[in-house]
Amino acid sequence: MSIRVLIVDDHEVVRQGLRFVLEQEDGIEVAGEAGDGEAALRAVRALRPDVVLLDLVMPGTDGLGTLRALREASDGPGGPGEPGGPDRPAPAVIVLTSFQEEDQVVEAVRLGALSYLSKTSAVDRVVEAVRAAAGGGSVLEPGIAALLVRQVGRAGRPRPLDTLTPRERDVLGALARGRSNAEIARDLRMGRETVKSHVSSILAKLGVSDRTQAAIYALQQGLVPLDEAL
Numbered sequence: 001m002s003i004r005v006l007i008v009d010d011h012e013v014v015r016q017g018l019r020f021v022l023e024q025e026d027g028i029e030v031a032g033e034a035g036d037g038e039a040a041l042r043a044v045r046a047l048r049p050d051v052v053l054l055d056l057v058m059p060g061t062d063g064l065g066t067l068r069a070l071r072e073a074s075d076g077p078g079g080p081g082e083p084g085g086p087d088r089p090a091p092a093v094i095v096l097t098s099f100q101e102e103d104q105v106v107e108a109v110r111l112g113a114l115s116y117l118s119k120t121s122a123v124d125r126v127v128e129a130v131r132a133a134a135g136g137g138s139v140l141e142p143g144i145a146a147l148l149v150r151q152v153g154r155a156g157r158p159r160p161l162d163t164l165t166p167r168e169r170d171v172l173g174a175l176a177r178g179r180s181n182a183e184i185a186r187d188l189r190m191g192r193e194t195v196k197s198h199v200s201s202i203l204a205k206l207g208v209s210d211r212t213q214a215a216i217y218a219l220q221q222g223l224v225p226l227d228e229a230l
Helices: 012-023 037-047 061-074 101-110 123-134 140-155 166-175 181-188 191-206 212-218
Strands: 003-008 026-032 052-055 091-097 117-118
Touching: 003 012, 003 037, 003 123, 012 026, 012 091, 026 037, 026 123, 037 052, 037 061, 037 181, 052 061, 061 091, 091 123, 101 117, 101 123, 117 123, 140 191, 166 181, 166 191, 166 212, 181 191, 191 212
Parallel strands: 003 026, 003 052, 052 091, 091 117
Antiparallel strands: none
């Protein structure tokens, strides 16, 4: 069975070039083309492609909006005739675009794109991605793969605020409200030396050098409303 591909790009010359390339490949069939997101969603319903080659920047519904709509359809009840329905599984999506901004890459992958390629990618790379996507696999250029690894690494590290104990968070909130150690000790019913110890621990965990920087951090993180701050 051939892999049925839908090409979605607002530039006709790009669509024609991709069609020409893909139609030279055994086992790949271009099911259709679309010039914007709305047309792409209609084509997915009508043509039942296995793989969608999707540009991100298009008039009307852009690539991310199209991805979001496809995901919502596949996550929903999925009645007959809808992407993700019992007789119509959602297609695999390959993003093929000139734009590689970090937030766009991460959002596209979060929304279900299996591969994210540049329009400057080698022809063989695009064909490889189509064949991989049909089987649920991914192809990522080295730069995109590195970007996603960095993003996952950041996501896996806790925020400094999350390393504080509940009592330390209470003390930090009091600092942001301009309380002295004596006032914190009185309000939180603890000894002054205990407060001093908590403050030292807070500064170390947040990586700041003084109480003012700690208070600013608390405000930036929304731990204390601005109208309650010093």
